[in-house]
Amino acid sequence: MNVIVKYFAVCHEMLDRSEEEMQLPDGATVQTILKRLEEEWPEIAEFYEVMQMSVNWEYATENTELSEGDEVALIPPVTGGKNV
Amino acid sequence: MFKITSEIITEAQVREVVESPDSGAVVLFLGTVRNNTDGRQVKHLEYDAYEPMAEKKMAEIGQEILEKWGIKRVAIIHRVGKLEIGEVSVAVGVASPHRKDGFEACKYAMDRLKQIVPIWKREVWLDGEAEWVKPDAVFFKSIPDRI
Numbered sequence: 001m002n003v004i005v006k007y008f009a010v011c012h013e014m015l016d017r018s019e020e021e022m023q024l025p026d027g028a029t030v031q032t033i034l035k036r037l038e039e040e041w042p043e044i045a046e047f048y049e050v051m052q053m054s055v056n057w058e059y060a061t062e063n064t065e066l067s068e069g070d071e072v073a074l075i076p077p078v079t080g081g082k083n084v
Numbered sequence: 085m086f087k088i089t090s091e092i093i094t095e096a097q098v099r100e101v102v103e104s105p106d107s108g109a110v111v112l113f114l115g116t117v118r119n120n121t122d123g124r125q126v127k128h129l130e131y132d133a134y135e136p137m138a139e140k141k142m143a144e145i146g147q148e149i150l151e152k153w154g155i156k157r158v159a160i161i162h163r164v165g166k167l168e169i170g171e172v173s174v175a176v177g178v179a180s181p182h183r184k185d186g187f188e189a190c191k192y193a194m195d196r197l198k199q200i201v202p203i204w205k206r207e208v209w210l211d212g213e214a215e216w217v218k219p220d221a222v223f224f225k226s227i228p229d230r231i
Binding site: 076 | 132134136137140200202204206216
């Protein structure tokens with residue numbers, strides 16, 4: 001199956017692209033994408049702890065299963081403004 | 085109205101869509117670009133958003149406010165792109181029968197915006213460096229999608 005993966009802010013800078021199409025095996029999950037990115041750029045794994053993922057504009061987990069045509073995004077911490 | 089825009093935001097835009105004869109209070113909040121971060125001089129800011137998801141999540145905040153306070157008249161506009169010092173980055177408008185609920189709902193909208201709406205801020209400093217704003221100590225992941 002093919003999915004679109006989008007990268008924002010720090011992820012966009014680290015990977016030097018804002019989105020790409022990824023071909024994944026059947027049964028792939030969000031985790032499949034994270035592992036593939038980690039192979040290309042090991043440092044990105046440090047961000048996984050603080051990062052959210054979304055599938056089709058809804059927050060997802062690493063175990064969320066993917067389907068053909070899904071839009072996945074890596075969402076680094078949403079920031080700006082302190083609680084003061 | 086819940087939208088991302090690259091155009092200049094004015095308070096009138098949110099006021100006009102929320103005010104109504106049955107409201108006794110209109111609470112408006114404007115977030116503006118500050119000229120420093122912890123004393124370091126800011127040249128300008130750049131905001132980026134995952135637009136369709138950001139607008140969906142802002143609409144969800146409106147729904148949460150409806151459930152918590154019964155307030156229907158809420159508007160949130162957030163700007164993206166390059167913003168100069170003093171410009172409005174976000175505007176929230178809440179119209180309610182009484183002021184207490186309006187103040188609370190407006191604060192809630194901003195707090196939730198920071199938590200669940202995918203918008204990022206890049207600070208460009210006068211000394212030439214730039215950085216995506218780092219998270220506070222709280223891990224975003226630990227914040228539930230819905231309170």
